[in-house]
Amino acid sequence: MIEVEVKVKIDNKEEISKKLKELGFKYIKKKFQEDIYFNGIDRDFKKTDEALRIRDEDGNFFITYKGPKLDNISKTREEIEVKIEDKEKMRKILKKLGFKEVPPIRKIREIYKKGDIEASIDEVDSLGTFLELEKPVKSMEEKDNALKEILTILKALNISNDNIIRKSYLELRGSQ
């Protein structure tokens, strides 16, 4: 699966939340997420633009691989995610295999949905507040249309394309 994804920094959370609702987005729920990232064994994921992470989402655990970004505007990339039953054991397996752990990224994520577009307002520990707009697509052909759709929403929210951030929270923290 390919995740077409755009991220912007915001400083007006309440306003964005109100506007999302005006645009037809529905508030779904608030989640606490802790992401444990790992660096590669034979290559530096910072250089190859990949990611390997264990996510703890309110006590549900996932392992996720993210491939390199696929265009120059968005954070669109291949994403493969599997639900797992135990966080600490998976963490131990990855360490035994030789992956190097970096300090976890913690955030509170408010999720809104309109059709298959997901909007997340993230309050990220020590980094601030961000909006992510995301749409899953099945093929590279659908990617461009999905990106256009997301940029239209961004415009309707009065957010300029100049505010788009392609860096991950990990890169923004500068500790990978």
Place this chain on the structure above:
Amino acid sequence: MIEVEVKVKIDNKEEISKKLKELGFKYIKKKFQEDIYFNGIDRDFKKTDEALRIRDEDGNFFITYKGPKLDNISKTREEIEVKIEDKEKMRKILKKLGFKEVPPIRKIREIYKKGDIEASIDEVDSLGTFLELEKPVKSMEEKDNALKEILTILKALNISNDNIIRKSYLELRGSQ
């Protein structure tokens, strides 16, 4: 967790099954297991005596890391296992990370239990029939007693210690 484990090749399945029951083992169930093994990224698991595998057990999936063997008699080693929700996605993640897959090992496993000792009669595709006796222990201190206990059962089954095989099914097939 440490798995104290001894394996022997057998050619008299019915007899062993009968003797296990006479020794107080209870027949639990029969399972179909398909094990997909992977070789290391930065090291050859054949040389480091490690293993990474995805197990499909009647449609339940697990990822398992096994550390090097801890003594010269048995197959005792550290084992870390996590239940996962999807086999194909996990397989894809491991391949993307750079692990190399080898052809799967398939077997039908009949499980017997007596207390915390598990006896498995394995009919392994193209390799034949084997008996595995296994006891999980928490520390290295308990390891030696568990091994003695298992060797006593082997003796009661009229199986000589000379028949003990320390190689994995993967090594026996010679295709790792």
